[in-house]
Amino acid sequence: xxxxxxxxxxxxxxxxxxxxxxxxxxxxxxxxxxxxxxxxxxxxxxxxxxxxxxxxxxxxxxxxxxxxxxxxxxxxxxxxxxxxxxxxxxxxxxxxxxxxxxxxxxxxxxxxxxxxxxxxxxxxxxxxxxxxxxxxxxxxxxxxxxxxxxxxxxxxxxxxxxxxxxxxxxxxxxxxxxxxxxxxxxxxxxxxxxxxxxxxxxxxxxxxxxxxxxxxxxxxxxxxxxxxxxxxxxxxxxxxxxxxxxxxxx
Amino acid sequence: xxxxxxxxxxxxxxxxxxxxxxxxxxxxxxxxxxxxxxxxxxxxxxxxxxxxxxxxxxxxxxxxxxxxxxxxxxxxxxxxxxxxxxxxxxxxxxxxxxxxxxxxxxxxxxxxxxxxxxxxxxxxxxxxxxxxxxxxxxxxxxxxxxxxxxxxxxxxxxxxxxxxxxxxxxxxxxxxxxxxxxxxxxxxxxxxxxxxxxxxxxxxxxxxxxxxxxxxxxxxxxxxxxxxxxxxxxxxxxxxxxxxxxxxxxxxxxxxxxxxxxxxxxxxxxxxxxxxxxxxxxxxxxxxxxxxxxxxxxxxxxx
Ligand SMILES: Cc1cc2nc3c(=O)[nH]c(=O)nc-3n(C[C@H](O)[C@H](O)[C@H](O)COP(=O)(O)OP(=O)(O)OC[C@H]3O[C@@H](n4cnc5c(N)ncnc54)[C@H](O)[C@@H]3O)c2cc1C
Ligand SMILES: Cc1cc2nc3c(=O)[nH]c(=O)nc-3n(C[C@H](O)[C@H](O)[C@H](O)COP(=O)(O)O)c2cc1C
Ligand code: FES
Numbered sequence: 001x002x003x004x005x006x007x008x009x010x011x012x013x014x015x016x017x018x019x020x021x022x023x024x025x026x027x028x029x030x031x032x033x034x035x036x037x038x039x040x041x042x043x044x045x046x047x048x049x050x051x052x053x054x055x056x057x058x059x060x061x062x063x064x065x066x067x068x069x070x071x072x073x074x075x076x077x078x079x080x081x082x083x084x085x086x087x088x089x090x091x092x093x094x095x096x097x098x099x100x101x102x103x104x105x106x107x108x109x110x111x112x113x114x115x116x117x118x119x120x121x122x123x124x125x126x127x128x129x130x131x132x133x134x135x136x137x138x139x140x141x142x143x144x145x146x147x148x149x150x151x152x153x154x155x156x157x158x159x160x161x162x163x164x165x166x167x168x169x170x171x172x173x174x175x176x177x178x179x180x181x182x183x184x185x186x187x188x189x190x191x192x193x194x195x196x197x198x199x200x201x202x203x204x205x206x207x208x209x210x211x212x213x214x215x216x217x218x219x220x221x222x223x224x225x226x227x228x229x230x231x232x233x234x235x236x237x238x239x240x241x242x243x244x245x246x247x248x249x250x
Numbered sequence: 251x252x253x254x255x256x257x258x259x260x261x262x263x264x265x266x267x268x269x270x271x272x273x274x275x276x277x278x279x280x281x282x283x284x285x286x287x288x289x290x291x292x293x294x295x296x297x298x299x300x301x302x303x304x305x306x307x308x309x310x311x312x313x314x315x316x317x318x319x320x321x322x323x324x325x326x327x328x329x330x331x332x333x334x335x336x337x338x339x340x341x342x343x344x345x346x347x348x349x350x351x352x353x354x355x356x357x358x359x360x361x362x363x364x365x366x367x368x369x370x371x372x373x374x375x376x377x378x379x380x381x382x383x384x385x386x387x388x389x390x391x392x393x394x395x396x397x398x399x400x401x402x403x404x405x406x407x408x409x410x411x412x413x414x415x416x417x418x419x420x421x422x423x424x425x426x427x428x429x430x431x432x433x434x435x436x437x438x439x440x441x442x443x444x445x446x447x448x449x450x451x452x453x454x455x456x457x458x459x460x461x462x463x464x465x466x467x468x469x470x471x472x473x474x475x476x477x478x479x480x481x482x483x484x485x486x487x488x489x490x491x492x493x494x495x496x497x498x499x500x501x502x503x504x505x506x507x508x509x510x511x512x513x514x515x516x517x518x519x520x521x522x523x524x525x526x527x528x529x530x531x532x533x534x535x536x537x538x539x540x541x542x543x544x545x546x547x548x549x550x551x552x553x
Binding site: 005006008045048049050051052091211212213214215218219220221222226231 | 272273274275279280282283295303304307308310312314315316321324325326468519520522523524
């Protein structure tokens, strides 16, 4: 499973800015030693909220953690109001992430909406390992697009899709699949993962799932899902799973 | 030197802290973080005869000081707990555990307890009577003195281990329920389980949790828990494991003054996985502040 165990720490917001109307990027400084693989997540404690909020790690280095989040409710709204210099209590190094070593030479990375962030550090690691990743980023419309340029700057081939065709390929991520790829990594809404599962049958892959969490580190069983190998906790056994282990009602 | 030792039905604990059932799994997640042998004991995830898988999602809601959850007794079943979880646990926890047992009929409780009775790692059996009785309109066993009595008697008949009956707070009067457990032969009382609560989403105008209602716990319930522990201490002469909303060393002392011999800590572990070691480290300081040399001396001190 994950090598180092999670840590709790106080992190200082060193950069906080809007990427789109309701998607923000937050860079936090603090202890990043608990993170061992791309696709892991943090659990953020927010004043006035009992449950911590899970957010994927978009990128990290020795000193900082980058998160990208969308305002969807009260907790993320409170986050959006926080200022640079303020601090947050977070659990870091949570979950079992993407297996970089499984990629083959030409992996495909598919992200939908706020499923895009965890693929960033993955793409970085794949490129560092000499792989040639293709990244498909799916959004509803042009105004929602974020991070396409950042992925390009890493050296990945990037394809953007929008449902309304206002930018890039018109349609869903599955309308832009390359003819050949060695492995598929994905994170995004369930309908997208389901369509991708159907479209990518025959190629191995890993999908990152989302579930509501009651702790984030495997203690409460509240995020359990049924898989072909029995009950699994999204927070501890996942969020990244071998796609063939998941139950697909197709 | 502050003396933290307490004794529950002959079982000596180094300190009164016991992580509460359902918030500590079978221990290993926490054993990765700290040496869980520093704890008095811990109560493992509520276990039933058959494996059980979770309820529909969303399973959680919250307020600023509590959580509401409907995780509904998810567990791998008693046989796998005995064959897999306990042997794994033995490697990381060298003290006796509290075996938390659930059931949906009197027979199921008895069968489960009979099977776990042979396990030497189990120090105490904690019988969770908040489960719905499938033979009685799914009303919780714990809301009816007859139900509590029947479960307690059936369990006592099949085990030699101390049996602590874990009561539900969702009753008009906790005293006759505790008395029924005592008369039926319980060795101790554990309380409180979660209160029944709900939240409603203003946008959808529907309950937030898929099961509509869920068990609510966290610091918000401390006053209710203290009141019930206090009442039960007056009414029955049995040791009490007190719990509900305990998040600090001060809360532990308060719970013991109300009448608890040991104290379980639940939701706090899920917010801060290091909650128990932090509370333990702070206990001697709080004891000194209030002139307490031995925790044993303060049990029921508020009466
Ligand atoms: C492993 C994981 C990684 C995630 N990574 C990201 C990310 O990188 N960027 C991002 O924008 N979002 C991410 N999410 C989703 C994010 O957790 C939710 O959008 C957020 O918790 C909503 O909180 P809220 O208080 O604003 O919403 P509310 O609806 O007010 O929240 C109520 C409760 O439901 C939970 N909740 C609501 N929506 C979700 C959801 N979709 N998934 C899980 N819990 C939810 C909240 O945590 C809270 O406990 C991730 C979720 C998981 C499980
Ligand atoms: C996620 C969760 C799961 C629980 N599961 C069980 C259980 O299986 N059996 C049981 O007797 N109590 C269970 N409880 C109740 C707790 O053991 C405890 O009685 C209650 O939460 C009150 O304590 P607290 O306020 O410290 O959490 C659970 C509580 C929570 C929060
Ligand atoms: S959220 Fe508690 S086990 Fe996954």
